[in-house]
Amino acid sequence: MNRSQSIFLFLAVATVAVVGLIAARPSGGTSLPDRTLPLLALTYPVSPPATPTLVQDASNRQLAAAATSTVISPPPVAETGTTPDSVYAVYASQLQVPQPNTPSGATGVAEDWNPPPAEVPLARHPFDHYWLLRPVASNSNNFGLPHYAYGSDGPADDLRIHHGVDLANPIGVEVLAAGDGVVVAAGKGHITEDEAITAYGNTVVIQHDFGYNGQPIFTLYAHLSALLVEEGERVEAGQVIGLIGNTGQVSGPHVHFEVRIAHDRYSAVRNPDLWIAPYIGRGVIAGRVADENGQWVADAAITLIDRTTGEAIYRTSTYAGPSVNSDDNWQENFTIPDIPAGQYLVTARHEQGVWAGIVEVVPGMTNWVELTRSQAIPEASPTSTP
Numbered sequence: 001m002n003r004s005q006s007i008f009l010f011l012a013v014a015t016v017a018v019v020g021l022i023a024a025r026p027s028g029g030t031s032l033p034d035r036t037l038p039l040l041a042l043t044y045p046v047s048p049p050a051t052p053t054l055v056q057d058a059s060n061r062q063l064a065a066a067a068t069s070t071v072i073s074p075p076p077v078a079e080t081g082t083t084p085d086s087v088y089a090v091y092a093s094q095l096q097v098p099q100p101n102t103p104s105g106a107t108g109v110a111e112d113w114n115p116p117p118a119e120v121p122l123a124r125h126p127f128d129h130y131w132l133l134r135p136v137a138s139n140s141n142n143f144g145l146p147h148y149a150y151g152s153d154g155p156a157d158d159l160r161i162h163h164g165v166d167l168a169n170p171i172g173v174e175v176l177a178a179g180d181g182v183v184v185a186a187g188k189g190h191i192t193e194d195e196a197i198t199a200y201g202n203t204v205v206i207q208h209d210f211g212y213n214g215q216p217i218f219t220l221y222a223h224l225s226a227l228l229v230e231e232g233e234r235v236e237a238g239q240v241i242g243l244i245g246n247t248g249q250v251s252g253p254h255v256h257f258e259v260r261i262a263h264d265r266y267s268a269v270r271n272p273d274l275w276i277a278p279y280i281g282r283g284v285i286a287g288r289v290a291d292e293n294g295q296w297v298a299d300a301a302i303t304l305i306d307r308t309t310g311e312a313i314y315r316t317s318t319y320a321g322p323s324v325n326s327d328d329n330w331q332e333n334f335t336i337p338d339i340p341a342g343q344y345l346v347t348a349r350h351e352q353g354v355w356a357g358i359v360e361v362v363p364g365m366t367n368w369v370e371l372t373r374s375q376a377i378p379e380a381s382p383t384s385t386p
Helices: 003-024 058-069 084-095
Strands: 165-168 174-176 181-191 196-212 215-227 240-244 254-261 282-288 301-306 312-317 334-340 342-350 353-361 366-370
Touching: 181 215, 196 240, 240 254, 282 342, 282 353, 301 334, 312 334, 334 342
Parallel strands: 282 366
Antiparallel strands: 165 254, 174 240, 181 196, 196 215, 215 240, 215 254, 282 334, 301 312, 301 342, 342 353, 353 366
């Protein structure tokens, strides 16, 4: 091989290598590895959601009647001077069932106690990604306010569609990093290259060391009274990064917590209920309400009924509009977090009609329910998943 042939061969190999690198590079920025997950048996296969079979069952009709006759008024949005504890207690007293920060078998709201959350990362279903710690420790309220859940526009339909969850606590309660990562923002409001949101007050944003489908994951913590980290600082999961406050536009002290995928943007949010680990012995319900044309029904009233007792134990609503995102795989338009293992009836009421579905909650995972539009109630069946 002469000199010119050697040079040509070298250039050809180099060109192939460069082309290969370009082809392998992910689009849209730096790729991050997903979290390493424990090896757990997949309880359910990945399959299209099964439509429940409708039956005329007397006991189910009785439960349906309970769902439509039980009136649970969500608490009003706290005004200045109203403590978040009292708002939460009002809601809990209306439900008359054990709440997330109530010891098993008790009623009302207990102080300084919460069930321990499951260890992270956790994924018992291939669509799950319970990879994040709760941003508040278990000795304070680390459960989002039900009346202003992710995707909700509030009890009176007059608030901004919620892009996160609110954990109400007194000023000064410690706020924890949900995972290892780097602080990419820490200051008044949240200002990026393409948006500025001053309503958040004192805010911290962390870009985590792990990704989702090769895309970066960010968590945002807003309304803090004190910032205990600086931009560029490395943090570990569970590290104190700030203190709960009432800075920015708020009706009471709390931490507003968001999960953002791919970009640190207001429009890149996902439902935190599907990312923070549920309490031990509890699971998360996710589902969708749609009309005959497959169009999602916005702002439908969701009621969860325990089939054992017939009691309504939780109330929420479907997402109020398209400004929030569903999970890439689940494609839900409502969630119900931290529900004990058992069988439940889920009903949805809207001016368009009534929907219902049965779900069996398995702890430590997302439990899918596809609601069917009918006055009848579907017969109990094993949990189905998309």
